[in-house]
Amino acid sequence: MVAFFRGKLAFAFKVLFLAGISALLVLLLISALGQKQYAIGIFLILVVIGLNFTYLTKVSIPLKFFYPGLIFLLGFVVAPIVFTLTMSTYNYKTGNYIGKTEAITQIQKLAIEPDASGSTFDIIVGKYNGTESAILASDTVKKQYFISTYDKRIDLNVTDIKVNEYQVAREAYNFKALADAELAGADKLLSKSRFFYTSEFFIALEGFDVGALYRQKLNFLAIQDAFQNIATGAIYKDNGKGNYANVDAPGEILEPGWRAPVWFENYSKLFLDPKVREPLIRVFIWTVVFAVSSVLTSFAFGLLLALALNKPIRGRRIYRSILILPYAMPSVMSILIWGGMFNTEFGAINQLLGTDIAWFQSVTFARVAVIVVNLWLGFPYFYLVTSGALQAIPSELNEAAAIDGASPRQIFSKITLPLLLRILSPLLIASFAFNFNNFNLIYLLTGGGPKSTLDGDIAGATDILISYTYQIAFGSFTQDLGLASAISVVIFLLVASISLYGIRKSKVLESFV
Amino acid sequence: MRNGKSLKALALSLALAVSFGVSLTPVHAASTEILVWADESRGPNLTKVMAAKSDWVAGYKVVIRTFSSFDALKAAVDAATDLTGPDIIVGANDWVPTGAKSGKLAPITLTAAVKAQFNSSQFFDLSYKGKLYGIPLDINNVAMIYNTKLVTTKPASFGDMVTYYKTNKVAKGLKAGLCVAGGGMSWGAHQVFSALGADAYMMKKDGTVNYGQSFNPSLFGNNVKAYLLDGKKSNGFFPASDTGCKDNFLAGTVPFAVIGNWEWQSYVDAGFTMNLMPVPGVTAGTYGKMFGSVSGALLTSYAAKHGTEAAAKSLLVNFFASTAGQVAYQALEKRPPAEKGAQTSAGVTSGQKGFGSAASLAGIPQIGAFLNNNKGGASYWDSAPAYWTAVLVDGKDPIKEARKLAAIWKTNVISGQADL
Numbered sequence: 001m002v003a004f005f006r007g008k009l010a011f012a013f014k015v016l017f018l019a020g021i022s023a024l025l026v027l028l029l030i031s032a033l034g035q036k037q038y039a040i041g042i043f044l045i046l047v048v049i050g051l052n053f054t055y056l057t058k059v060s061i062p063l064k065f066f067y068p069g070l071i072f073l074l075g076f077v078v079a080p081i082v083f084t085l086t087m088s089t090y091n092y093k094t095g096n097y098i099g100k101t102e103a104i105t106q107i108q109k110l111a112i113e114p115d116a117s118g119s120t121f122d123i124i125v126g127k128y129n130g131t132e133s134a135i136l137a138s139d140t141v142k143k144q145y146f147i148s149t150y151d152k153r154i155d156l157n158v159t160d161i162k163v164n165e166y167q168v169a170r171e172a173y174n175f176k177a178l179a180d181a182e183l184a185g186a187d188k189l190l191s192k193s194r195f196f197y198t199s200e201f202f203i204a205l206e207g208f209d210v211g212a213l214y215r216q217k218l219n220f221l222a223i224q225d226a227f228q229n230i231a232t233g234a235i236y237k238d239n240g241k242g243n244y245a246n247v248d249a250p251g252e253i254l255e256p257g258w259r260a261p262v263w264f265e266n267y268s269k270l271f272l273d274p275k276v277r278e279p280l281i282r283v284f285i286w287t288v289v290f291a292v293s294s295v296l297t298s299f300a301f302g303l304l305l306a307l308a309l310n311k312p313i314r315g316r317r318i319y320r321s322i323l324i325l326p327y328a329m330p331s332v333m334s335i336l337i338w339g340g341m342f343n344t345e346f347g348a349i350n351q352l353l354g355t356d357i358a359w360f361q362s363v364t365f366a367r368v369a370v371i372v373v374n375l376w377l378g379f380p381y382f383y384l385v386t387s388g389a390l391q392a393i394p395s396e397l398n399e400a401a402a403i404d405g406a407s408p409r410q411i412f413s414k415i416t417l418p419l420l421l422r423i424l425s426p427l428l429i430a431s432f433a434f435n436f437n438n439f440n441l442i443y444l445l446t447g448g449g450p451k452s453t454l455d456g457d458i459a460g461a462t463d464i465l466i467s468y469t470y471q472i473a474f475g476s477f478t479q480d481l482g483l484a485s486a487i488s489v490v491i492f493l494l495v496a497s498i499s500l501y502g503i504r505k506s507k508v509l510e511s512f513v
Numbered sequence: 514m515r516n517g518k519s520l521k522a523l524a525l526s527l528a529l530a531v532s533f534g535v536s537l538t539p540v541h542a543a544s545t546e547i548l549v550w551a552d553e554s555r556g557p558n559l560t561k562v563m564a565a566k567s568d569w570v571a572g573y574k575v576v577i578r579t580f581s582s583f584d585a586l587k588a589a590v591d592a593a594t595d596l597t598g599p600d601i602i603v604g605a606n607d608w609v610p611t612g613a614k615s616g617k618l619a620p621i622t623l624t625a626a627v628k629a630q631f632n633s634s635q636f637f638d639l640s641y642k643g644k645l646y647g648i649p650l651d652i653n654n655v656a657m658i659y660n661t662k663l664v665t666t667k668p669a670s671f672g673d674m675v676t677y678y679k680t681n682k683v684a685k686g687l688k689a690g691l692c693v694a695g696g697g698m699s700w701g702a703h704q705v706f707s708a709l710g711a712d713a714y715m716m717k718k719d720g721t722v723n724y725g726q727s728f729n730p731s732l733f734g735n736n737v738k739a740y741l742l743d744g745k746k747s748n749g750f751f752p753a754s755d756t757g758c759k760d761n762f763l764a765g766t767v768p769f770a771v772i773g774n775w776e777w778q779s780y781v782d783a784g785f786t787m788n789l790m791p792v793p794g795v796t797a798g799t800y801g802k803m804f805g806s807v808s809g810a811l812l813t814s815y816a817a818k819h820g821t822e823a824a825a826k827s828l829l830v831n832f833f834a835s836t837a838g839q840v841a842y843q844a845l846e847k848r849p850p851a852e853k854g855a856q857t858s859a860g861v862t863s864g865q866k867g868f869g870s871a872a873s874l875a876g877i878p879q880i881g882a883f884l885n886n887n888k889g890g891a892s893y894w895d896s897a898p899a900y901w902t903a904v905l906v907d908g909k910d911p912i913k914e915a916r917k918l919a920a921i922w923k924t925n926v927i928s929g930q931a932d933l
Contacts, residue, residue, distance in 0.1 A: 015526050022530030035596045052526045057519045095614040106616040106814060110644070120624040180572030184545045188820030207827035208570070212622040255642075256616030344906075345688070346757050361753075361906040453899035454917040456890040474591070476892065477611055477885040 018055055022048045043079070047071055081492070088485035089263050094478045096242040096257040103258035104220060107227065107244065110255075111218035115201055119213040122168040123205070125190060126177040128154070133186075135195050135203065135211055136161075136177070138169045145169045148195035148203055183208055218254070227254060266486035276483070279459035279468070286367070287464040291435040294374045295428055301375060302382025303420070307412075310390050320387075327380035335444040338373045342445075361450050363461040370462050374441055378431070389423045390416070425506035432502070433495045442467040465491050544820040547575050547828050549810075550590070550599040552583045554775070558845035559603070566841070569832040573824045593617065598815030600825040601833075603650060606638035606806050607881035610932055612813075613641035619814040620644035621826055627834050630853050634720060634878040639809045641882075641932060647809035648833040649851035651843065654805045655696045655704060655771050656871035658780065658787040663768045667788065669797040671708050674769055675740050678750045681768075688766040690750035691792070692758035695773030698898035700804060704771060704792040704875070705751065706897065708801030709736040711915065713884060713893050714926045716802075716877050724930065727923040734912030736795055737904060745908040753898075753905040774868035778847055781864065789867040791875040805876030807851050882932035889924030896921045 029044040053059065054067045098106070121137040128134035134149045145156040162171040171177075178186065194202040195211065203211040218227045218236075227236040227244050236244035239253070242260035246252040269276045305323060309316055326334060341348045342359040350356055359365045393416060401411045421428075442448055448460035448467045459468050465487065473484030547570065551559055556579025563575045578599065580586040590602055590612070598617070602608075612618035623645065628636070635649035659668070663685065668674045678690030693701040703713060710733040715723040741751050752758070762770040763783055771792065772780065780787065791800035810833040816825040832838035836854030843850040849865040849872075850856055856869060884893040891899070900918050903909040 011522070015522050016529070019526045019529035022526060023532075026530050031596075035594050048527070048530060052523050052530075056522045056526060094611050097615045097617075103616065109817075110620065114622060118622070118625070120622065184572045184824065187544060187823045188817075191817055191820075191822035205823045205826070206622050206624075207830050208823050209827065210624055210830065255614050343756055344754070345752060358906045361902050450902065451895075451899065452903070453891045453895045454903055454914055454921070476887065476895075477607070477881075478887070479591075479611075 014055065018052055022051060025051075043075070047075075084485045084488050084492075087482055088266050088489050089261055090259050090482045091242045091257075091262045091265070092259050092482040092485070093480040095255060096259055098256060098258055100242075100258040100260070103256050106256055107218065107254050108220055111216065111227070112204070112214040113217050115213045115215065120206065121203065121211045121213075122166075122209060123203075123211040124170065124175075124177045125183060125186070125205070125208060126175055129174050130176065133189070133193060134175060135205075136169050136172050136175050137195075137203065137211060138163070138167070140167045143167070145172075147172060147175050148197060150193065151196050153196050153198075262482070266483045267490075269483060270486060270490065275458065279457070280465075280487070283459045283463050283465055283468045286462070287436060290367075290370065290374075290462075290464055291432050291438075293371050294378060294435040294438070295431045297371060297375045298378030298431070299382045299386075299424075299428060301379040302384075303386045305379070305383045306386035306390055310387065323383055324380050326376055327384070331377050331440060332444060334377060335373060335441055338369075338376070339445050342369050360446050363450060366446050366450055366462050370441065370445060373445055374435070374438065377441070378435075381431075385424060385427055386420065389420050392423065393419050422506070425502070429499050429502040429506070433499050436464070436495050436498075437466045437491065438464065439466045439470065443470070465494075545573050545824075547573050547601065547816075547821055547825050548599045548819070549575060549577050549601045549603065549828075550586060551577060551579055551603040552586045553579060553581055555603050555808075555846060556580065558842060561845055562838075562841045569838070570824050570827045573821075573828070575828060575832075590617070593813075593815065595815055595818045598813055598818075600813060600816035600819060600821050601828065602811045602813060603808065604811055606809055606879060607885055609639050609646050609809070609811065610641050610881050610885060612811065613644070613646055616814055618646045619812045619817065619822070620646055621648075621812050621829060623648075623830070623834070627830060630834065630836070631851060632853075634805070635807045635851055637878050637880065638807050639811070643933075647811035648829050649807035650810050650833060650839070651808050651846065651848035652805055652851055652869065652872060653774065653808060653848070654803050654868055654872045654876060655701050655773050656789050656803065656868055657691070657704065657769055657771050657792045658762075658789050659769045660762065660765060660767075661786045661788055663765060667790065668769075668793050670793050670799075671736075671740055671795045673793070675748075675750050677768065679748070682749070686766055687768065688749075688761050689752050689758075690767070691769040691771070692752050692761065692767050693755045694758040694762060694770045695776050696771065698753065698755055698901055699894045700879075701755065701771050701773065702897060702901070704801035704803045706733075706801070706900075707803075707875075708792045708794045708799075709733055709740065710795070711918065712802055712877075713897075713922055714877075714880065722880070722883075722926070724927065727919055727926070730915035730919040731912055733919075734910075734915040737911040737915070740795070741905065742911065747905040751901075751905070753901040774865070775848055777864035777868065789864075789871060791871050800875035802875050802877045803872065804879035805872040806879035808848075880929070880933075882929040883922075883926045886925040886929040886932070888928040889921035891921055893922065893925065 025044050025048045029041055029048070032038075032040040032044060050071075051067065054063050119139070121135075121139055123135040123137045125133075125135055128147050128149050132149045134147050136145075136147055138145050143158065145158065145161050147154045147156065156169070156172055160173055161169040164170050183190075190205050190208075194204055197203050197213060201213050201215045204214055206212045216230060218229055220227055224235075225238055228234070229236075235247045236252075236254050237247055239245040239250065240260065241257075241262060243253040243255075243257040245254075270280060271277055309319055309323075313319075340346075342350075344350060344356060344358045344361070347359070349359070357365055359369045397415050397419075398411050401415055406414070442462055442464055446460065446462045448463035448471060450462075451457045451460040459471070463471070469484045469487045469491070472487065473479055473481050549559065550556075556577055560577045560579065563569075563577060567574065569575060580589055583605075586602075586604065587608070590604065590608070593599070609618065613620075631649050635652075636645055639645055639647045639649060663681070664677060666673075668677070674690055678687060681687055691705070693705070695701050706712070711728040711730075715726045715728070717723045742748055747753070758767065758770055759772075759776075761767040763780070763785060777789075791803060794800055810829055812822075812825055812829060816822040834852065836852055836858070839850040839852040839855035840858045840860055843855060843865070844860050847862060847865065849869045850858075850861065855861070886892060887895070889896075896918055900914055903914045904911045
């Protein structure tokens with residue numbers, strides 16, 4: 001048995017196991033490189049080398065234990081933070097998704113215009129004189145037939161060609177059509193090809209059977225890094241914000257744009273642009289109120305139940321089981337059910353109360369509903385942890401206090417609660433951080449609403465910072481991922497600062513030092 | 514010695530990893546495959562059509578990838594890269610402006626013969642800055658149905674419906690008069706806005722947009738007061754939310770409902786007796802305008818990178834824009850086809866035709882450049898439901914709110930012109 005774990009066979013298994021894991025990582029590496037994600041590719045190369053080096057040598061024994069955690073920390077915590085931080089300094093938004101090189105290619109491709117009558121031709125793709133790429137084109141209305149290569153057009157008489165029943169030329173002298181398989185192989189080249197028509201116009205493929213007449217509208221001037229409108233002479237230069245803009249009319253830009261660094265512009269918008277700043281302040285205040293209320297109400301209710309069930313009463317196990325049920329149920333389901341129960345017309349809550357409150361249309365009621373639902377979702381957790389913590393408080397303390405004449409209220413406020421808070425502080429802080437970013441609840445229950453859209457409100461009354469960020473990033477037709485990243489960084493700093501402050505105040509880390 | 518063994522093992526492991534990894538790497542879709550992305554409804558039907566006939570583009574295989582929902586498809590489109598992106602997306606017309614602006618979609622030019630097979634307003638829906646980005650595939654519109662067991666006479670005007678509701682509310686236990694079951698309180702409810710006098714944009718008789726005119730907020734607000742309110746409160750005829758509308762209509766507690774054409778079959782399958790018509794206007798013989806949008810088969814810029822652009826364009830023309838292709842597809846999908854030949858095909862159901870005729874009575878093109886625009890402070894999609902909430906739930910003044918709405922829509926239309 002020992003030999004199995006330590007012998008040559010074990011070593012061979014280890015090598016194979018590592019090779020298997022490394023192979024998966026190489027697979028990801030190839031995919032990352034294929035998508036031009038070079039930073040991820042380099043990271044994966046280092047992980048593979050590090051993995052094999054760590055487990056096949058004896059350079060560091062502790063590293064063998066830390067390595068997986070370290071890699072996950074880097075890959076799933078540090079990397080997203082770095083990425084978000086980087087994106088927050090870019091104008092990463094609708095219209096500016098791609099890189100500059102790609103944007104130039106696309107602008108060039110889009111910078112063509114059809115002739116005034118939108119002429120199209122039936123075409124056959126093939127070779128002229130056996131070597132030159134060419135099309136055999138037919139205008140069946142004008143009875144015009146010609147072969148067009150990249151640099152010349154050879155007009156044909158009807159007698160030079162064989163036509164089909166639709167009068168489309170199928171054969172011509174010195175022209176050989178490509179077979180289907182050859183067409184498929186040449187698609188990439190053909191799609192980029194421009195077949196000569198006149199010195200001004202060219203034919204581009206619109207499928208294998210159709211060609212359309214175009215002319216170039218813009219020229220790319222590589223040395224000046226600018227585009228020039230051939231007809232008007234207007235120059236479009238890189239405006240430093242991810243677009244080529246008309247030098248004489250800066251508002252006129254060419255699309256698509258590209259991701260360009262704008263450094264702190266997204267951050268300055270948070271403070272200087274009233275359209276962003278004002279809703280952000282309102283949302284921030286509500287986020288703090290929501291997170292604090294959620295933690296306090298859940299903790300208080302959980303504690304109350306834990307205290308009640310801490311004493312031996314009949315049916316205690318059944319009560320405990322029932323109280324854990326909301327926690328056992330998937331929160332998404334619970335939230336959706338609560339959403340239905342709060343429905344104005346058909347919801348159980350209005351029917352039970354005999355009211356017709358529009359819960360999700362009124363600012364106050366929507367906020368109350370959000371906190372109530374979060375209380376339902378959160379109290380079982382605090383009930384469980386508080387029950388456990390109560391068991392951990394030595395009963396001698398309470399007994400001693402009682403002998404000294406302390407009332408039950410005094411025992412609770414002077415002994416039980418402080419001790420509980422000391423034990424549970426890290427959990428309360430974690431719960432605050434969780435609720436600060438409780439996206440699911442807001443998104444599924446109210447969608448951030450209600451919102452006075454007609455009065456220009458961008459954020460809803462129950463939007464918290466993270467749902468507001470989501471709305472900016474993905475919620476509308478114009479997505480602003482750069483600005484959303486900047487808000488995410490601010491949220492991160494806020495939660496980290498508040499948590500750090502809480503941890504320091506509660507001195508919970510002292511026991512670990 | 515031990516170091517030597519470790520180094521050998523290290524080299525062996527890395528060599529094995531690289532060889533496993535390389536051999537396991539899936540080969541990228543062959544350049545003779547055209548990749549089409551579609552949602553959970555269209556995807557399976559397109560797959561069936563392609564399985565039945567596969568030679569739409571000679572030498573190419575069409576591969577359909579189905580997503581679990583329309584939202585999942587949209588999310589995938591947002592996250593698509595050169596390597597993973599499709600050649601063609603079957604998606605919404607309002608994806609065109611953002612897709613084109615971001616360089617994810619590529620334009621296509623059609624021959625006059627192909628263009629003639631479609632209504633020009635359908636191309637309007639799929640264009641951005643004068644370039645066409647896809648082929649109109651199916652028409653999406655709404656129409657009003659009414660429960661013929663409750664309502665025996667076809668309503669001639671909006672007032673007829675309100676009168677019916679008020680008269681029968683208690684006796685028949687009606688929960689509402691008219692509700693929106695399909696398309697939501699913005700897209701689906703435009704017919705109601707329009708019936709009461711508020712159009713998102715005004716159209717001229719020649720089918721072009723009338724930029725010089727927007728709706729009259731006083732007229733609209735007064736109509737809302739007269740037909741939907743009792744004093745400051747909603748009279749219950751038209752709920753501000755679409756929740757529960759379908760269930761209540763099927764339960765016989767709502768006589769009139771606006772539904773989407775894609776839902777028609779589910780009402781038929783429920784064994785329901787109903788008639789189909791546009792929402793009548795306040796004056797007899799007029800109708801509220803409905804958005805007649807099209808879903809499109811959209812060409813992507815990824816096709817060029819995959820080396821399948823010409824093939825993808827051929828598929829768009831040979832299949833998506835052809836009568837044969839649309840008939841084969843709509844026989845399964847059951848939406849009104851966009852292509853004229855397919856519209857007159859014997860295979861088109863009465864429901865598909867009914868929605869088609871409702872659209873011809875009261876359809877206007879759905880212009881994403883105006884409706885998605887939020888230069889006025891909010892897009893049409895956000896501001897429209899907000900009006901219903903403000904007036905019917907919060908009890909705000911319908912005329913004052915209508916003025917805000919008119920200002921938003923007017924700004925959006927004027928500034929949206931640049932994107933047409």
